[in-house]
Amino acid sequence: MKIIHFKKQPLKNRVINHRQGSFKYVELGEGNPNEINNYNLRWVLSEPDFFSPRHHHNFDQVRIQMKGSFKFDADGEMSPDDVGFFPEGTFYGPQTSDADTIQLVMQIGGASQNGYLSEANRIEATNELSRNGQFIKGKYYPNDKTGESGKDAFQAIWEFFYKKKMQYPPQRFSRPILMNLKAMNWTSDPQRSGIEHKIAWDFGPQTVGLRKLRMQPESSILFSGPISGFLTSGECVLNDKRTVTQHDVFHLEKGELLNCHSIDVSEWLIFIHPDFS
Numbered sequence: 064m065k066i067i068h069f070k071k072q073p074l075k076n077r078v079i080n081h082r083q084g085s086f087k088y089v090e091l092g093e094g095n096p097n098e099i100n101n102y103n104l105r106w107v108l109s110e111p112d113f114f115s116p117r118h119h120h121n122f123d124q125v126r127i128q129m130k131g132s133f134k135f136d137a138d139g140e141m142s143p144d145d146v147g148f149f150p151e152g153t154f155y156g157p158q159t160s161d162a163d164t165i166q167l168v169m170q171i172g173g174a175s176q177n178g179y180l181s182e183a184n185r186i187e188a189t190n191e192l193s194r195n196g197q198f199i200k201g202k203y204y205p206n207d208k209t210g211e212s213g214k215d216a217f218q219a220i221w222e223f224f225y226k227k228k229m230q231y232p233p234q235r236f237s238r239p240i241l242m243n244l245k246a247m248n249w250t251s252d253p254q255r256s257g258i259e260h261k262i263a264w265d266f267g268p269q270t271v272g273l274r275k276l277r278m279q280p281e282s283s284i285l286f287s288g289p290i291s292g293f294l295t296s297g298e299c300v301l302n303d304k305r306t307v308t309q310h311d312v313f314h315l316e317k318g319e320l321l322n323c324h325s326i327d328v329s330e331w332l333i334f335i336h337p338d339f340s
Contacts, residue, residue: 064288064319066301067092069106069310085110091312092291094171096181100337102171103182104291104312108163115158116201118215121231123173123271124149127293127332131164139241141166146263146273148240151175152232155239167293169334174269175232176339180221188224240264244275257282257325265335272335278325285322288315289336297329 069089077086089106106129117136125148126133128141138155141147149155151173172178180188189198196205202213203220218229244261252258257279265272276292278284278299286292291314298308302322307313315321317338 065092065314067312092314099172099176099178101179105168107166107168117156119154120151121177122179123151123171125169127167129165131162133160138238145243150236152234153236171271184224188220268338274333276331278329280327283324288319289317290315291334293332295330298326299329300324
């Protein structure tokens, strides 16, 4: 079990970035890089110079737009409070913005079981590749292959670290899923008084799921892993002793339980982790 207090986490600057533009972030928890369900949750701040070319992943990604807007070309645009699911194997982008933005980003191993490359391993590989090439507009160009078209930056990093060619998962979704959660109605929990849900998506146990949870004052719920929770508003007490406030986070592994008691009206974003057991 991990409980992370947002205000205690430093704002970091990605010095060597495999995408173009300014990139600052707050680390909000990660899993075990040696496991196929490894994950990383991050509060990401970017400026208008950020650019990411059209590409796809070998992991699942969830984005929550907190400030500003991101454009994904023909795939749509994300405005504040919009949520997006970018499944492994699905192309999207290019990604651009005309203003400063903040996104909450969950990246996690998907159904292909390729796992997720940790930030420490990404930095290690990026530093090594930068000695013998350049990252330009989200692609990598080796110095010894002049004229060769660039390779997607993350793919180059992944292949360098694992010393093998990346095999992208089949494209199960034709495009990413972008949605406005505000347009969805709350559904009362029939078993828990004062608890309401919005289910954004659930594509089965081997794909990350997302839902929103609202708790009325003095209501309680027992969370069960593997999940991560991000408190978007309100104040709660966890396991009768740890108080959490806006933007605080918890992570539960499979089999772990956490009792949550709401002090006032509180809302959570709940990321349901894949289960490969």
